[in-house]
Amino acid sequence: MAPTTASPADPAEPVRESPPVDLLASIRGALPHLAPAEQRVAEAVLADPAQAAEFSISALAGRARTSVTTVMRFCRAVGLANYPQLRLALAGAAAREDALRGERAWTSGDISATDSLQQVVEKIIYSEARSLEETGARLDVDMLERAVDAVAAARRIDIFGVGASGVVGQDLHQKLHRIGRMAFVWTDVHAALTASALLGPADVAIGISHSGTTSDTIAPLQAAAGRGATTIALTNFARSPIAESADLLLTTYALEAPYRVGATASRIAQLALVDCLFVAVAQRSYDDSTEALSGTWGAIHDSGTRRLPPAPPTGS
Template sequence: MNGVLYRVRESIGAVKQTEKVVAQYILQHPEEIVSMSVQQVAANCYSSPAAVLRYCKSIGYEGFKDFKLKLAGDLSIISLHDLEKEPLEPGASLENIMSVITNNNVQSLYESLQLLDKEELTKAYRLLVDAEKIDLYGVGSSYLIASDAVQKFMRINKVCTAYSDFHMQRVSAVNLRANDVAVAISYSGETKQVIDCIKVAKSQGAKVIAITKYADTAISSLADAVLFVAAKEDEFRSAAMTSRMATLNVIDILYTACAHEEYDEALLHLRRTHEIIQQSGEKGGRNS
């Protein structure tokens, strides 16, 4: 799956009007597009073949043929897994809620996997492997993701911090150095507090990894490595449900890649942390 329809949806607010009509037509007729020529698409959306080609290239494809090939692959997976679901309607049954929420989360993970660039991912985890200290910045649900990352990376002996207080985030950022890494977590890519922190971190020479949505955002423009995630939120899922799942998955990928890079050492630290946690549990049980 190539995340084609997600890229198209996200591009609508960023492309020119002549290309916007192409994107809207694709979203309305994805199945038909696969068997159409570039001239047919252009005629149907009152555009030009050149505009259709420009649009396909603007969202990362070599041309219209490459776009159609990737779209066909996406549609087959969507059909196989029944991923495309209508928004929940008022009075939806519990069974419907279970199905829609689960399928939207699965869709987000599928699309995010295809948005991840291998070179950017390699760059990101190598920065984390070599980092003397890792700072993670996030607000709201993004802070919870940052906190989850801290408890993972600390288990393999990586020095890392995540503060919920914005002022402490700034204090931590100003104490970073050239061998340190700041991880910015913001689905919108425009969270002011996070932008402020990574600007401070960069001023100290630290490298920046951004985990954000597929778009040209302030955070992605400041980062040394950018990892895109996909999400499909509706009015009742504004608490960053699918974006949270997708971002946690990226954190898990980075953590596992780092652990495998230094496999024997990481395994030793994991065993030690497991043993000390077990010991604290036994002591707590005896004292109760």
């Protein structure tokens, strides 16, 4: 079981002497687990970081329909010591966003009713590219290495996920299966719980949930932990329930806007992490993996080029 972390709103949580490298990504990650009033502050900040950086603390509190005290609690929740530090970090984040967007006129990644098709395309591509960049930049490589060690040594690997995360789980299963690993994917909670009952200390269970709150994924992961299996969580939110249920945590940083919940940005980030995990596992037995990939590709290629028997004559 992973060690528990302080709640994002816990006053005892230590604050940073300097802002996080990407404050906006940190705020997005903390958003689902903030108190409702603090969430309104976060939403006001994320809607327009440049404008928020110019607000007094009273003005930001008014925009978020809350109190100055709540704004201060929000600062501490995202690891900042005081409001001036938040304003400075927001100004820097806004400048970085402007540089990344270049000459694009829009300021929000969400889709509006008046956006042109060109703007829709630009926003989606920008959001998905940024999700990959943020995930790569903030990836805990040491944690990934531990996950690779566990999967490479596992007797069997069971993967749990539903909905869009289930599709990502199927991709990981297919990859592992092609290099000869005993891997299974379960997208139904009853089947997943049944599989968990067969796991032991030599096995690995991987739960995939963008939100980190999907009970149908968390339950079998917890059951697998109870059987002694090594558990790995892949989620977008480091303080989510699934993260607390896992020995190892792999975190994406997908930029999903409210209009596009379940959009491809989260899946692309998850698939990128899955690729990193798979390739690193395959490297551990490079020659065997190369031979297995070649053999499985050949089997598919041969079946696709094999001649089919001629059709029977009409009327036979």
